[in-house]
Amino acid sequence: MSIYNNQFWSIEAVDKTALPLIQAEIDNKTKPPGSLGLLEPLARQLALCQWQGDIRPVYLTKPTMLVFAADHGIATHNISIAPQAVTHQMVLSFINGGAAINSFCASAGLTLQVIDCGVLEPISGSHDNFINSRIAAGTQDMSKQAAMTATEAELSLLQGAEVAKAAIEAGANILGFGEMGIGNTSAAAALSCLLTGIPLDELVGAGTGISEHQYIRKHALLQQTINRVTQSVGESPINAELAVQEAGGFEIAQIAGAMLATAQARKVILVDGFIVTSAALLALQIAPEIRDYMVFSHCSGEKGHRRVLEHLEATPLLDMGLRLGEGTGAALAMPLLKAAAAFYNDMATFDSAGVTL
Numbered sequence: 119m120s121i122y123n124n125q126f127w128s129i130e131a132v133d134k135t136a137l138p139l140i141q142a143e144i145d146n147k148t149k150p151p152g153s154l155g156l157l158e159p160l161a162r163q164l165a166l167c168q169w170q171g172d173i174r175p176v177y178l179t180k181p182t183m184l185v186f187a188a189d190h191g192i193a194t195h196n197i198s199i200a201p202q203a204v205t206h207q208m209v210l211s212f213i214n215g216g217a218a219i220n221s222f223c224a225s226a227g228l229t230l231q232v233i234d235c236g237v238l239e240p241i242s243g244s245h246d247n248f249i250n251s252r253i254a255a256g257t258q259d260m261s262k263q264a265a266m267t268a269t270e271a272e273l274s275l276l277q278g279a280e281v282a283k284a285a286i287e288a289g290a291n292i293l294g295f296g297e298m299g300i301g302n303t304s305a306a307a308a309l310s311c312l313l314t315g316i317p318l319d320e321l322v323g324a325g326t327g328i329s330e331h332q333y334i335r336k337h338a339l340l341q342q343t344i345n346r347v348t349q350s351v352g353e354s355p356i357n358a359e360l361a362v363q364e365a366g367g368f369e370i371a372q373i374a375g376a377m378l379a380t381a382q383a384r385k386v387i388l389v390d391g392f393i394v395t396s397a398a399l400l401a402l403q404i405a406p407e408i409r410d411y412m413v414f415s416h417c418s419g420e421k422g423h424r425r426v427l428e429h430l431e432a433t434p435l436l437d438m439g440l441r442l443g444e445g446t447g448a449a450l451a452m453p454l455l456k457a458a459a460a461f462y463n464d465m466a467t468f469d470s471a472g473v474t475l
């Protein structure tokens with residue numbers, strides 16, 4: 119059985135026959151219909167994901183942010199503002215609590231875990247909030263050859279799934295996904311292009327904020343990558359199995375595996391920015407049913423993100439020009455999920471409050 123097929127993952131779409139009952143519950147709240155905007159479909163989605171045959175409160179238990187990190191061969195071409203060593207340095211900062219994602223997780227009440235999927239230099243020592251899930255010391259340079267082998271790609275999906283399962287077993291029923299990996303806006307752009315057929319021009323952005331000079335080099339390297347792959351495969355878009363090997367990063371592939379395991383357990387997936395969305399594209403191609411469990415937290419300032427969200431017909435909760443990654447957009451959206459659950463659970467109905475229209 120192929121890991122690139124939902125027969126392997128057995129993800130079940132949510133039970134849409136529950137929709138009228140859930141919608142009626144929302145419409146009975148003391149407010150004009152639809153007046154809570156995007157919070158309403160959000161509450162509906164949470165209720166559908168947790169549906170057990172009758173109307174009951176929705177719960178967000180031990181919300182957890184998983185930040186997957188890895189290095190990228192393509193980054194040796196100086197297409198980021200930072201050298202590859204910064205991936206390792208930022209992972210240490212996540213472990214030590216000093217990064218933006220630490221601040222936002224603390225303020226939103228999220229548990230944070232950091233996962234090394236293939237940072238060049240391994241992290242030494244053991245740490246409470248750190249998981250070693252290494253595949254290799256960075257991917258190969260995708261402009262010249264496939265980023266990873268078939269075995270590495272499969273292992274990435276499986277190991278990512280294990281990380282999510284462990285977080286769910288520890289009590290989480292909602293998982294946010296973040297990433298760290300210098301050069302990974304390049305991997306995300308190439309992967310999104312290969313999976314969707316969206317023109318590369320619309321997907322290559324400034325990442326960390328590179329110069330025009332660097333942008334031209336980044337674009338050329340990504341075009342070289344797409345040409346190399348489409349010439350060898352002979353078609354475009356290509357399937358998830360090939361796309362992840364050719365252009366995936368270890369963190370992106372593990373995020374896709376973790377998302378698949380999250381939906382398999384019928385738990386909610388909180389998608390971050392451009393890079394995490396490229397992992398979502400991968401997971402969606404493997405099991406389209408996963409879509410029901412995905413909440414798109416924000417639209418990043420990275421050029422391709424809006425285009426990919428449009429392609430997915432996804433409405434992000436926030437649009438704040440964030441372009442950091444790490445899971446920051448997902449963490450910032452967490453209070454909105456709590457608010458959606460709160461109004462769904464606690465708000466009075468017209469009957470109970472004695473309000474009549």
Ligand SMILES: Cc1cc2ncn([C@H]3O[C@H](COP(=O)(O)O)[C@@H](O)[C@H]3O)c2cc1C
Nearest residue numbers: 198200297298299300301302303325326443
């Ligand atoms: C100090 C620093 C902290 C970061 N935190 C997230 N990223 C973000 O930037 C990287 C992607 O952009 P590019 O493709 O241009 O390298 C990823 O590591 C992403 O998480 C950071 C980048 C830097 C430099």
Ligand SMILES: O=C(O)c1cccnc1
Nearest residue numbers: 391392393418441442443
């Ligand atoms: O949207 C993102 O995920 C993003 C954008 C720029 C840099 N790092 C991440």
